[in-house]
Amino acid sequence: MTYRLAIFDLDGTLADSFPWFVGIMDQVADRHGFEPIAKEDIETVRGLGAREIIRRQRVPIWRMPLIAADLRRRKARDLGSIPLFPGVEAMLGSLAARGVVCALVSSDAEDNVRRALGVSARSVTHFACGAALFGKAKKFRQVLRRTGIPAHQAIAIGDEVRDAEAAVKAGIAFGAVTWGYATPEALRRTRPALVFERMDEVLAKLG
Numbered sequence: 001m002t003y004r005l006a007i008f009d010l011d012g013t014l015a016d017s018f019p020w021f022v023g024i025m026d027q028v029a030d031r032h033g034f035e036p037i038a039k040e041d042i043e044t045v046r047g048l049g050a051r052e053i054i055r056r057q058r059v060p061i062w063r064m065p066l067i068a069a070d071l072r073r074r075k076a077r078d079l080g081s082i083p084l085f086p087g088v089e090a091m092l093g094s095l096a097a098r099g100v101v102c103a104l105v106s107s108d109a110e111d112n113v114r115r116a117l118g119v120s121a122r123s124v125t126h127f128a129c130g131a132a133l134f135g136k137a138k139k140f141r142q143v144l145r146r147t148g149i150p151a152h153q154a155i156a157i158g159d160e161v162r163d164a165e166a167a168v169k170a171g172i173a174f175g176a177v178t179w180g181y182a183t184p185e186a187l188r189r190t191r192p193a194l195v196f197e198r199m200d201e202v203l204a205k206l207g
Helices: 018-032 039-046 050-056 061-081 088-097 110-123 136-147 161-170 184-188 199-206
Strands: 005-008 101-106 126-129 154-158 173-177 194-196
Touching: 005 136, 018 061, 061 110, 088 101, 088 110, 088 199, 101 110, 101 136, 110 126, 126 136, 136 154, 136 161, 154 161, 161 173, 161 184, 173 184, 173 199, 184 194, 194 199
Parallel strands: 005 101, 005 154, 101 126, 154 173, 173 194
Antiparallel strands: none
C-alpha cells in the first residue's frame, strides 16, 4: 500500500518524552488528586489503554482538561530537556522530499510542538494540535480535509493504543512505533497496518 499522507504523533513517537513524563507524574497526581503510578507498576501501565489507565489511577474525569493544561505548561517549561529520537530530522526530511505529505496531530499546544521539533518542523506541512485526550479522530479528519488526500491513502503513526483507536474512527490506517509509551505487545493487539521497530523503518516502509 502506498501512503501519500503520514500523520505523526509527537510524544513517544518523535520526541523521547516518556522519561520526562514519569519524572513529573507524582507532582501532577498530587496536585490533581489521583493515584500516582508506582515505579514498579510502570511496565504494567504501559500495556494498558488510556481509558484503563484513567480508571486504574482513579483520575477524576472532570479534571482532565485541567490536567492537560498543567501538562502543557510543564512541557513548555521543560522542552529543553526533552530530545527528539535520533533520526527524526532525516526521516521527516526524506519523506517530504519523496512527496509524502507529513502532518502532526498532538494534544499538546502547537507552539510546544514546533519548539520540540526545531528545524524538523520545516518538513511538516500541517499541524492539528490541542486535541482532547480522546479527540484525535476529529483532528485526523481535519487533516484529511485540509490536504484533500483520501483516507485510504493516509496513515497515522503513533505509540499509544488511543492513536490506533482514533485512526480506526477516522477511517485511516495505523502504523505503530515500538519505542514509545505503550508496549509493543499492546500495540500489536490493535492490528496495525505497519509496525516500526526502528526510526529508519518509517522511511523504508513509507518512502
